Amino acid sequence: MRKVEQQQGVEVGVSPEAGRRRFVQGAGSAAIAASLAGWSAGAWAQAKLTVGVIYVGPRDDYGYNQAQAQAAAALKKMPGLRVVEQERVPETTDVQKAMASMIVQDGATLLFPTSFGYFDPHMLRMAEKFPKVRFAHCGGMWTQGKHPMNTGSYFGYIDECQYLNGILAGHASKTKKIGFIAAKPIPQVLRNCNAFLLGARSVDPKITCQLIVTGDWSLPVKEAEAVNSMADQGVDVITCHVDSPKVVVETAEKRGIFSCGYHANQSALAPKGYLSGAEWNWLTVYEQHVKDALSGAPFRNFVRGGLKEGFVRMSPYGRAVGEAARKQAEATRATMMKGDFIIFRGGLKDNTGKEVIAAGKGLIQTDPVLESMNYLVEGVIGKV
Amino acid sequence: MAASRLRMSPGLEALVIPTGALAAALVLFGVFVLLLGHSPIEVYRLIWEGGFASSFAWQNTLSRAAPLILAALCVALPARAGLMVIGGEGALVLGGLSAAVIGHAMAGLWPLGVQLAMAAGAVVMGGLWVMAAGALRQYRGINETLSSLLLTYIAIALFNHLVEGPLRDPASLNKPSTAPIGEASMIGTLPGMDVHWGLAFGVVCCLALHLLVERTPWGFALRIVGGNARAARLAGLPVARLMLAACFLGGGAAGLAGMVEVAAVHGSANASLMAGYGYAGILVAFIARQNALAIVPVSILLGGLAASGGMLQRRLDLPDATVLVLQGMAFLLILASETLYGRLRARPRAEATA
Numbered sequence: 001m002r003k004v005e006q007q008q009g010v011e012v013g014v015s016p017e018a019g020r021r022r023f024v025q026g027a028g029s030a031a032i033a034a035s036l037a038g039w040s041a042g043a044w045a046q047a048k049l050t051v052g053v054i055y056v057g058p059r060d061d062y063g064y065n066q067a068q069a070q071a072a073a074a075l076k077k078m079p080g081l082r083v084v085e086q087e088r089v090p091e092t093t094d095v096q097k098a099m100a101s102m103i104v105q106d107g108a109t110l111l112f113p114t115s116f117g118y119f120d121p122h123m124l125r126m127a128e129k130f131p132k133v134r135f136a137h138c139g140g141m142w143t144q145g146k147h148p149m150n151t152g153s154y155f156g157y158i159d160e161c162q163y164l165n166g167i168l169a170g171h172a173s174k175t176k177k178i179g180f181i182a183a184k185p186i187p188q189v190l191r192n193c194n195a196f197l198l199g200a201r202s203v204d205p206k207i208t209c210q211l212i213v214t215g216d217w218s219l220p221v222k223e224a225e226a227v228n229s230m231a232d233q234g235v236d237v238i239t240c241h242v243d244s245p246k247v248v249v250e251t252a253e254k255r256g257i258f259s260c261g262y263h264a265n266q267s268a269l270a271p272k273g274y275l276s277g278a279e280w281n282w283l284t285v286y287e288q289h290v291k292d293a294l295s296g297a298p299f300r301n302f303v304r305g306g307l308k309e310g311f312v313r314m315s316p317y318g319r320a321v322g323e324a325a326r327k328q329a330e331a332t333r334a335t336m337m338k339g340d341f342i343i344f345r346g347g348l349k350d351n352t353g354k355e356v357i358a359a360g361k362g363l364i365q366t367d368p369v370l371e372s373m374n375y376l377v378e379g380v381i382g383k384v
Numbered sequence: 385m386a387a388s389r390l391r392m393s394p395g396l397e398a399l400v401i402p403t404g405a406l407a408a409a410l411v412l413f414g415v416f417v418l419l420l421g422h423s424p425i426e427v428y429r430l431i432w433e434g435g436f437a438s439s440f441a442w443q444n445t446l447s448r449a450a451p452l453i454l455a456a457l458c459v460a461l462p463a464r465a466g467l468m469v470i471g472g473e474g475a476l477v478l479g480g481l482s483a484a485v486i487g488h489a490m491a492g493l494w495p496l497g498v499q500l501a502m503a504a505g506a507v508v509m510g511g512l513w514v515m516a517a518g519a520l521r522q523y524r525g526i527n528e529t530l531s532s533l534l535l536t537y538i539a540i541a542l543f544n545h546l547v548e549g550p551l552r553d554p555a556s557l558n559k560p561s562t563a564p565i566g567e568a569s570m571i572g573t574l575p576g577m578d579v580h581w582g583l584a585f586g587v588v589c590c591l592a593l594h595l596l597v598e599r600t601p602w603g604f605a606l607r608i609v610g611g612n613a614r615a616a617r618l619a620g621l622p623v624a625r626l627m628l629a630a631c632f633l634g635g636g637a638a639g640l641a642g643m644v645e646v647a648a649v650h651g652s653a654n655a656s657l658m659a660g661y662g663y664a665g666i667l668v669a670f671i672a673r674q675n676a677l678a679i680v681p682v683s684i685l686l687g688g689l690a691a692s693g694g695m696l697q698r699r700l701d702l703p704d705a706t707v708l709v710l711q712g713m714a715f716l717l718i719l720a721s722e723t724l725y726g727r728l729r730a731r732p733r734a735e736a737t738a
Contacts, residue, residue: 058704084698091656092451093580093649097444098694100578104440105433106698117559117656121649139558184548186558215544216655372557 047082049110049294051075051286052102054095055087056115056243057218063244063263064217068114068138070264071282075290084108091117099126103133110293112286114138119153127151134299136289138282139188141371142301152299154285157306157365159195160336161278161314162239163343164329165260166199168275168317169237170207171325172258173200179210179230181240181248183217185384187373189241192278194377195343196239196260201379203328210235211382217243227251237275249274258320265315276329277315284310306365307336350375351382392728398678401728402671405721406685409714416709422700431710434695435688444694447579449680449687453586454641455665456672456679457593458514461634462528463674464597465627466610471517471532472638473662474539475510477653479639480646481543482509484653485551487565487646498569503643510639511632513539518631522624540658547653561654571647582644587680589637594676606630638662671718689714 051072059069065087076083084106089095095118102108103126111133113123119140127135127148140153169178178200180193197209210233212226224247227238231252239260240248246269252259253270261267261277285303292299305311314333317326335341347359356375357363363370376382392400410431414424435445458472483502490498517532546562553563571581597603609616609626617623645657668686672678693707 052698085701086694086697086704088704089694090659092645092659093447094659094690097447097691100440101434101444101691101694102698105695117654120559121651141557184560186560188558 048080049290050082050084050102050106050108051290051293052099052106052108052111053083053085054089054098054102054111054113054115054118055085056091056117057088059085059087061244062246062266062269063242065114065243067264067280068112068282071286072112074283075286078287078290080294081290082106089115091115091122093122096122096126099123099135100129103130108133110134110136110289112136112138112289116140123151124148134289134293136285136299136303144301147301149301150299152301152303154282154289154303154311156280156309156311157304158278158280158312159191159343160306160341160365161312162192162195162260162262163199164314164333164336165239165276165278166196166201167203167329167332168321168325169196169239169258169260170200170203171322171328172275172320173207173237175234175236176204176207177210177233177235178207179212179227179235179238180380181223181226181230181238181242182211182213183219183242184215185213187371190376190384191370191373192241192262193380194373194375197377197379198343199332200237202332203325207379209380211376211380213382214242220244220247223247224251227255231255231257239278261315267315267318271319273320274315274318275321275325276317279313279315281310281313304366307333308339344370349378351378351380353378394725397725397728401721401724402718405717406714409710409717412713412717413710416713417702417706420702420706422702427696427700430695430699431689431692434692436692441691443578444691445684445688446577446583447687448690449683450580450583450586451641451645451659451661452664452668452683452686453590453679454582454637454644455661456668456683457586457589457637457665457676458510458634458662459666459669460672460674460676460679461593461597461630461637462514462518462627463669464603464610465606465630466613467518467521467627467631468529469514469517469532469631469634470529470666471514471534471536471539471662472634472665473658473660474532474536475513475635475638476642476645476662477543477657478513478539478642479506479510480642480657481546481551481562481653482506482639483643483646484562484565487569488563488652491566491569495569498565499571499647502565502569502647503640506639506643507636508639510642511634511636514635514638515628515631518628522627536662543653543657544655547655551653553652556652556654559654561650561652564652565647567651569647570651571644573648580644580648582641582648585640585644586683589640590676590679593633593637597676602626638665667715671715673722685714686711 053072055065057065059065072083072085084102086098089098099111116139119137123135123137127150131150135151137153139155142153180196182189193211200207210230214222223242227248237258238252240262245262245266249259249266249269253273258273258275259270260275264279265277267274342362344357344363346357346361348357350356417427418424435441455472462469483506486505487498487502490501517528517535520526520531521528548560551562552560573580605621606626609623613623646653650656668679668682672682689711696702
């Protein structure tokens with residue numbers, strides 16, 4: 001908690017940037033008497049491009065929103081760029097108004113509405129209203145011909161990192177039972193859970209993975225209960241797919257079991273048990289869109305990438321990661337970086353015994369079939 | 385003469401006291417932002433610019449106020465019958481779900497008919513849900529505040545189960561939703577504005593329910609029940625029926641809010657419906673002192689603060705929590721100022737007689 005406060009402190013008051021802005025404001029408020037509107041217009045006309053970023057939760061959640069906010073913070077250092085941000089914006093008309101405000105009141109021409117639920121209908125409606133503004137949405141399924149050309153979606157193949165997490169988990173687990181805490185049984189989440197177990201099974205095919213679905217993206221109490229019940233059942237490595245893995249990682253540390261992170265780096269929360277984590281590296285995407293917007297290049301509507309493209313990355317290995325684990329993870333990562341690693345190989349069975357990928361037909365990462373995954377692979381204990 | 389000029393009429397009092405409290409909150413907030421290192425004048429200017437200074441800002445404010453108006457009625461109406469119901473969120477989500485199911489089933493039919501059916505279904509669903517809390521109180525003696533809150537959890541669980549299970553549109557992959565009601569059945573925005581019809585529904589409901597409660601014999605009976613249920617019973621009033629009716633009307637308003645969210649915003653029912661409007665409505669109703677008419681300006685105030693909160697975040701890089709501080713200060717002071725009613729009048733009179 002203290003960590004979070006400090007971070008906010010930095011954002012709010014201490015950073016040199018904020019200080020500068022404060023100085024400008026001080027000068028501004030002195031000038032207010034002379035011209036109320038003139039000041040803001042002047043101060044806001046300097047940037048070449050204004051970028052708006054919208055988050056569904058707090059920017060310091062150690063998770064989904066923080067991963068996006070880190071990229072936004074890095075963007076602020078680019079010259080000629082102004083970044084405006086709004087956090088905790090619900091997926092209602094509120095986000096439509098937040099987008100419109102950034103465009104009308106701040107002059108933003110490139111927007112990153114980062115929550116999945118912002119896409120349809122909110123972003124699509126605003127895109128129709130403001131056809132000259134670029135809307136880059138995280139996770140949505142932009143489809144050619146169906147969605148406007150000034151909208152697009154970006155996402156990353158983070159299951160690659162969950163597979164690597166699985167390798168580390170497979171080596172670390174003594175009980176051969178690992179666990180996955182999920183918010184909702186939707187394709188993105190199932191793909192991560194499956195990749196995690198497949199990674200672990202590449203170490204030892206006897207490993208099983210217990211899945212617990214909490215039901216929503218942010219339910220800290222249920223998430224803690226899930227970790228505790230898994231620890232009681234002998235699960236000794238846990239990862240998750242919820243908006244903020246903070247509670248999961250902290251609870252695992254308290255129970256003395258290992259954890260793998262998700263969304264952002266949570267190693268500070270579990271110095272003993274944190275093996276590594278699957279992290280987003282959204283700056284790659286943000287920079288690409290900013291450069292395109294600055295140069296007037298056409299908007300990239302469909303952007304996807306994995307480790308190779310620098311869209312995702314692993315947290316630095318934790319103390320508990322042994323030599324063998326490190327070696328296997330590094331070797332696998334090297335193949336992934338070359339782009340020829342296949343996670344979902346042919347002959348794959350789901351946990352009801354049905355063959356879900358025919359033998360000899362591996363699915364490469366870019367295969368859209370993977371984006372509608374609706375099964376759990378053999379060895380995952382749970383139901384979709 | 386001097387005394388009568390100093391004396392404040394209740395109407396004037398109802399205007400002066402909350403406005404004064406709001407001004408005090410703004411001054412306090414100014415001190416707070418000064419401590420954070422920002423210029424209070426700049427902050428005030430941004431609040432004004434973000435919420436109220438332009439037609440764009442007003443539309444932003446009004447569209448945020450719209451769902452709060454109906455949600456607040458769910459608290460205010462039962463309160464007039466002496467019941468403290470805080471379960472509007474449950475009625476809202478189930479109302480929205482009913483509307484989505486009806487809208488999808490009737491897709492392609494005469495749009496106004498579909499919309500009326502959706503509204504009716506949502507009102508009945510929301511009304512019955514809150515009436516259940518009233519019935520538990522009336523016939524089983526269970527505290528309606530708690531039961532309505534617990535019923536909300538049940539409603540949300542039921543909603544999630546249905547939307548992610550039997551009612552899920554298979555095409556909604558990563559955001560489980562019911563099947564869409566179709567563009568033709570959507571209710572649009574108010575003419576010339578980017579604010580949906582929910583605002584008009586809310587204002588009309590507030591006016592109608594205000595007249596019902598304040599100007600009809602039925603409303604008079606309801607207020608007697610709210611004042612003293614035992615006395616009302618002794619006077620031969622149908623206490624149970626009045627209480628349940630108030631619950632039904634309140635729940636119906638929340639259900640209608642859910643319908644508006646589906647028919648004007650989302651186009652189907654999904655987890656985005658649970659945006660906390662039902663809970664925000666509790667706040668609005670209390671600030672409005674359970675007066676249906678006062679709900680409209682209070683909702684607009686709250687909507688305006690939310691709209692300008694975005695502005696503060698974007699221009700000054702303040703976290704969202706800063707806006708919550710302002711909201712908290714404003715509402716705490718407005719509630720605290722309730723103790724001033726009657727006193728502003730009493731003192732000058734005492735001086736005059738002395």
